[in-house]
Amino acid sequence: MFKSRKTSVNRFAAASTRQRVHIEQDSVLDSEYPFRLNFYLQPPPADITIEEFELFALDRLQVLKAVETSKLRNRNEEEYKKDIQLALDKYLPMKSNAAKTDLVEERRKDHISHFVLRLAYCRSEESREWFLRQEDALFKFRFEQENMDDKKRFLETANLDWKVVDPETKKRIQPQLERCVSGKTFKDKTTAASHVVNETYFEVPFEKVPDLVRRRGVYVHKGKAYVPMSNQISLVQDEFKKRLAKMLQATAKALPRLEEDDRLKPILLNVEKQYIGKIYTGSADSNGDLKAADVDVMVENHAPLCMRTLHSALRRDKHLKHGGRMQYGLFLKAIGLSVEEALLFWRTAFTNKTDEQFQKEYAYNIRHNYGLEGKRVSYTAYSCNTIIKGNSPSTGDYHGCPFRHFSNGNLEARLYKDKIPPDQVKEIMNLVHGSHYQVACTKYFEITHPRHDKIDTIEHPNAYYELSLGLTDEAMEVEKEIK
Numbered sequence: 001m002f003k004s005r006k007t008s009v010n011r012f013a014a015a016s017t018r019q020r021v022h023i024e025q026d027s028v029l030d031s032e033y034p035f036r037l038n039f040y041l042q043p044p045p046a047d048i049t050i051e052e053f054e055l056f057a058l059d060r061l062q063v064l065k066a067v068e069t070s071k072l073r074n075r076n077e078e079e080y081k082k083d084i085q086l087a088l089d090k091y092l093p094m095k096s097n098a099a100k101t102d103l104v105e106e107r108r109k110d111h112i113s114h115f116v117l118r119l120a121y122c123r124s125e126e127s128r129e130w131f132l133r134q135e136d137a138l139f140k141f142r143f144e145q146e147n148m149d150d151k152k153r154f155l156e157t158a159n160l161d162w163k164v165v166d167p168e169t170k171k172r173i174q175p176q177l178e179r180c181v182s183g184k185t186f187k188d189k190t191t192a193a194s195h196v197v198n199e200t201y202f203e204v205p206f207e208k209v210p211d212l213v214r215r216r217g218v219y220v221h222k223g224k225a226y227v228p229m230s231n232q233i234s235l236v237q238d239e240f241k242k243r244l245a246k247m248l249q250a251t252a253k254a255l256p257r258l259e260e261d262d263r264l265k266p267i268l269l270n271v272e273k274q275y276i277g278k279i280y281t282g283s284a285d286s287n288g289d290l291k292a293a294d295v296d297v298m299v300e301n302h303a304p305l306c307m308r309t310l311h312s313a314l315r316r317d318k319h320l321k322h323g324g325r326m327q328y329g330l331f332l333k334a335i336g337l338s339v340e341e342a343l344l345f346w347r348t349a350f351t352n353k354t355d356e357q358f359q360k361e362y363a364y365n366i367r368h369n370y371g372l373e374g375k376r377v378s379y380t381a382y383s384c385n386t387i388i389k390g391n392s393p394s395t396g397d398y399h400g401c402p403f404r405h406f407s408n409g410n411l412e413a414r415l416y417k418d419k420i421p422p423d424q425v426k427e428i429m430n431l432v433h434g435s436h437y438q439v440a441c442t443k444y445f446e447i448t449h450p451r452h453d454k455i456d457t458i459e460h461p462n463a464y465y466e467l468s469l470g471l472t473d474e475a476m477e478v479e480k481e482i483k
């Protein structure tokens with residue numbers, strides 16, 4: 001894929017400058033990308049620049065996140081399709097064969113981005129499952145959007161081991177096949193019978209089509225399911241998932257070798273660990289507009305639950321342990337607390353400490369976070385991903401994400417305390433039980449900010465804060481206009 005020093009990673013190493021061999025677009029289209037649909041069995045064929053490697057992957061990640069978010073939010077079918085199509089149009093457009101332009105570039109990007117994410121998400125069982133789930137949903141969406149001709153041609157070349165039911169067998173089981181369609185698709189018996197006669201059926205092991213078996217949409221006999229061509233999506237999906245799961249396992253085994261290329265490892269880690277979106281840093285100077293005296297009210301009104309938990313613990317105990325100081329301190333820095341105000345805020349919060357203790361034990365770290373000590377790096381505020389996947393809080397710690405780290409009882413009690421209605425507490429708890437912590441937080445935001453427009457999933461505590469503050473600013477503007 002890339003030009004590389006190492007032959008073993010030849011296809012994944014980057015050329016510092018583009019050295020693409022010019023190949024006739026039409027012949028590439030025919031040989032590499034005859035269809036929009038792809039089982040991604042072959043590695044991408046062309047050289048890739050290191051920039052493409054990362055950018056393509058991040059774009060695909062946006063699409064997969066849109067798939068996940070739309071499903072988690074229980075969008076109806078029409079809204080779901082609209083969400084995915086919007087994300088695809090923006091990040092990963094793919095025209096059909098009827099279009100004459102950009103086909104190779106679009107399909108190449110799709111191909112490469114799938115492979116990079118496969119590398120980035122093969123490391124752990126959890127990552128593999130997530131990637132498989134989103135890719136499977138994306139494949140299904142694309143398959144359903146594809147026209148019949150291209151679908152058929154794609155399947156003909158996909159080397160699928162499905163046995164077509166011979167006419168004699170079909171005749172023998174005709175009544176059972178009719179029963180599967182009558183009353184559902186067809187109201188009267190005669191139409192159902194003629195449908196079955198004209199339909200092509202495949203015989204497959206029943207475990208390949210669990211959805212159809214569950215819905216009683218297929219006739220099952222002696223471990224075989226008889227699947228009509230019109231339900232082929234279940235079969236195709238099964239093939240897609242099975243092959244991708246196998247390839248993810250193989251990629252996981254090959255990963256240590258691929259990561260010997262020191263250009264790839266940081267990119268893969270970056271892509272896997274996050275799409276953190278905007279980076280929130282803040283600055284050391286006095287230009288931040290938040291005063292130490294205003295922190296209580298601003299945090300209480302606009303900060304997410306994680307930061308309000310830290311703030312309450314700080315006010316109650318007059319102290320926070322290191323993990324909490326880091327998470328909360330960097331958040332405050334990014335919402336506009338300058339280093340002078342931060343020193344004032346923490347000094348007045350730690351009332352149990354003497355000036356000498358404060359200077360010795362805490363002031364250095366605060367200045368360090370603002371890039372005024374040590375390596376002089378201005379540290380960025382933690383994203384939700386970093387907080388959720390970071391060290392779990394132990395006794396006496398208050399850092400972390402309440403949706404991830406609180407016990408069920410504590411989280412429920414907190415939600416009731418914040419006047420979340422019981423049915424919505426249940427909804428949030430269901431999201432938490434499904435490990436959808438950020439979606440649960442987004443739901444919490446929506447309930448506690450009823451004037452909001454549709455928002456994306458919360459990715460960062462500072463994004464939550466900005467959204468909440470934005471709603472207040474908007475309301476003030478409206479008030480001004482009315483006056």
Ligand code: SF4
Pocket residue numbers: 304305306307383384387388400401402403404437438441458459460461464
């Ligand atoms: S999801 Fe993010 S913003 Fe929300 S509570 Fe957890 S860490 Fe904070």
